[in-house]
Amino acid sequence: MVRKYVVAPHGGRRAHPDISSALRAAADRHGPALIEIEPGHYEESLTVRGEVELAGRGGPGSVVVSPSRGTALDAFGTVRVRGLLLVGRETDVVDCRGGTLTLDHTEVRAHGGVCVHARRGTSVSLTDSVFRSGRTLFAGAAGYVVRCAFHDAADNAVAVIEGARVSVRDSRVEGSRIHGVRVSDAWAELVGCALTGTEKAAVMADTRAELTMSDCRVDSVHAEAVMFVEQSRGLVRGLRVVDAEHGIGVASGADPVVRDCVFADCRDTGINVQTTGRGTFENCEVHHAGSVAVFSTNGGAPRVTGCRVSGGNVGVAVVDRARGDFTGLVVEDLTGVALRVFDESRAVFEQVRVERCPAGLEARGNGGTTARLTDARISGFDLAAVAVTGEARVTLTRVAAERGVLGFGVGEEAYLRVDDCTVSATRAGGAVAFGRARLVARDLTVTGSEAFGLCGTESAYVDVADSRFDDCAAAGVAFDESGGGRLVNCSVTGTRGVGVRHNGRVDLVSLQSSRPVVERVPEPAPSPAQIVNHYHGPVFNAAVHGVHLAWNNDEITQRIVRQVIQQADPRAAPEATPRAGSEAVPEAVPEVIQRVIRNDDRDDHDDRDDQDGATP
Known part of the structure; x- marks a missing residue:
């Protein structure tokens, strides 16, 4: 039988x-007790033992227990506060x-201390309650929190620590100076919760x-919305x-599973995996990330499936080993x-669709540095669908590049392998190799290029078999230098x-062409023009060619214009004059392509090179 006791101030x-x-x-x-408390201010430190319920009779905040020092409530036994x-x-x-x-419809205010401390081996339930200014600490305890607010x-x-559950x-949770929820060497579940305004990661999982x-x-x-570090694990779903x-960060050996989540308007990155972090990310969305939507750096190794990236700067960046x-x-x-x-x-990319981005894949x-792109479609690009430079090595399999400037480009000392790929409706070309790069292509089809289908320039080597180049405005295949x-x-x-x-440096084996084949050995560079500075009138004792003459000038500005004289095959029809704005002249193509590949005018190239310290 429960005995009732009444308290009035x-x-x-x-x-x-x-x-x-x-x-x-x-x-x-020595029995169950119900203590009903009338409204008032009680300056007491309460020690409760046994089976006791403390219940306020007034409205919220009408019964105040506030000792001048020490703990407001020490609980031993089965205690309920309402x-x-x-x-x-x-x-x-x-x-x-x-x-x-159990704290029910209760408010706890801790000015510089701890609101609730659940010690090892205890069990604490918090329902419909409010906690202000201090933390709620579960240290090796069991806890159940429902419909509560932490301000x-x-x-x-x-804080859930030391093996607590x-x-x-x-x-x-709002306005925390550090984390909203921290789980360290413990287990925690968050369902249907909202966190806002934290100064560090809203939810932190650390120490396994x-x-x-x-x-x-x-x-x-x-900072991060959710952060996994130090070999932590878990499942994040519907976030x-x-x-x-940063939307979610993973570092130092952590390996969570993240499903069906949306990361919108993140100021830096949506998904950030670094320092040997891993993680499986399935059916997630990243919208309008400030720098990179999905970022793997410094030994990170995420597995990403079925994700969608829209808006923002860079889609996926895998950098720094x-x-x-x-x-x-x-x-x-x-x-x-x-x-x-x-x-x-x-990096390995499979079943990828890229639309309306300046560039598709960039490897350097x-x-x-290696990348493999398989079963992909890249359309509506302003630069190159694929650009490979440095000594990087890239393999493309069943990749379609549509409606852009350049299809596939490889330069410097890089290597590009192309298998069963297509390029259509490009303005500057289908595939190009420059510098000392190597391009190997099998079953490549280029259609409707406004310049060339395939180009090799400088000291590049191009090995192409079983390929087709159709309706290219300047040339199906062009080699120079x-x-x-x-x-x-x-x-x-x-x-x-x-x-x-x-x-003359290309082996043509079983070539079928409905257009002329022209071999032209590059002309040696012309010798510098002669310049004669004469202040009193010229006197020529022999024929002089290509001179610049200036009278009474102390300074001379010289500009030499090199004209390339095309020697067409007498059996071939005259070439059409390039249209205004066209970059279809074969000799001009390498310069245009190198600008496209090197992308000298872009300002986003180094936006993530200094990201190693972004998180945590």
């Missing part, structure tokens, strides 16, 4: 003048030292923590992030490159331009 008939006297009376009876306001300073306001504690914690709002549902999040929302945070520095496997990506409407692989990184670095290679079982068709224009 001014006493009264059969009423206790303070809560402590009622607790002593209940302890003497409708009280508990206030403390610089210590634990509520301390559950043993047994179970303006001086450090972490909720805590479930937080339908609750709100296990974290599960479902249908939560994070917005307006100064929506708006206005965070990182790795990544990406399948089923859709990347749209960026201001920078869709896919980037730099600096000894390795030493020989340890010392570029060389071979064409095996290739065809050039259409009604525009020449079929093959080469420099």
Whole structure:
């Protein structure tokens, strides 16, 4: 049988003048007790033992327990608190030292201390309650939190540590000076929660923590929305992030699974994996990331499947000895490159669609930089669908490039392998190799290029077999300078331009061409023009050619214009004059292509090179 005790601040008939006297009376009876408390301010430190319920009779905040120093409530046994306001300073306001504690419709204010401390082996339930200024600490305890609010914690709002197991549902955390929820060497579940305004990661999992999040929302945070570090694991599902520095971060051996999440308007990155972090990301969306939507750096190795990237700067960047496997990506409407692989990184892209981005895949670095792109379509690009420079190595398989400037380009000392790929409707060309690069292509089809289909320039080597170049305005295949290679079982068709224009360094094996084949050895560079400075009139004793004469000038500005005289095959029809704005003249193509490949005028190239320290 539950015995009832009444507390009134001014006493009264059969009423206790303070809560402590009622607790002593209940302890003497050794049974379950209900202590009902009239509105008032009670400057007491309460120690509750046994099976006791403390219930306020007034409205919210009408019963205030606020000792001048020390803990407001020490709980031992089975304790329930309902409708009280508990206030403390610089210590634990509520301390559950043993047994179970339930706070229901209760408010706790900790000025510089801890709102609730659940110690090892205890169990604490918090329902429909509010906690201000201090943290709620579960240290080796069990916890259940539902429909609670945590405001303006001086450090972490909720800390789950030392093997604790805590479930937080339908609750709100805002304004924490450090983390909203921190899970360290413990297990925690967050369901339907909202976190906002934290100064560091809204949710942090560290030291082999296990974290599960479902249908939560994070917005307006100064750092990561969610961060996994130090070999933590977990599942994040249905998370929506708006206005965070980084949507989700993974580092130092952590390996979470992230599904069906949306990261919108992140100021830096949407998904950020670094320092040997891993992670599986499935069916996620990243919208309008400030720098990079999906970023893998410094040894990161994410696995990304079925994700969509729209708006923002760079789509996927794998840099600084990182790795990544990406399948089923859709990347749209960026201001920078869709896919980037730099600096000894390795990436595999499969079943990718890129639309309306300045560039598709960009690879740059030493020989340890590799990328493989399979079953992809890149359309509506302003620069190159694929650009490979440095000593990087890239393989393309069943890649379609449509409606852009340049299809595939490889330069410097890089290597590009192209298998069963198509390029159509490009303005500057289908595929080009320059510098000392090597381009190997099998089953390549280029259609409708406004310049050339295939180009080798400088000292590049091009090995192309079983390929077709159709309706290219300037030339199906063009080689100049010392570029060389071979064409095996290739065809050039259409009604525009020449079929093959080469420099004598190309082996033509089983070539079929409906257009002329022109061989032209590059002319030696002309000798410098003679300049005669004569102040009193010229006197020539022999024939002088190509001179510049100036009278009474102390300074001379000289400009030499080199004209390339094309020697057409007398059997071939005259070439059409290039249209205004066209860059179809074969000799001018290498300069245009090198500008496109090197992309000297872009301003986003180095936007992520200094990101190593972005997180955590």
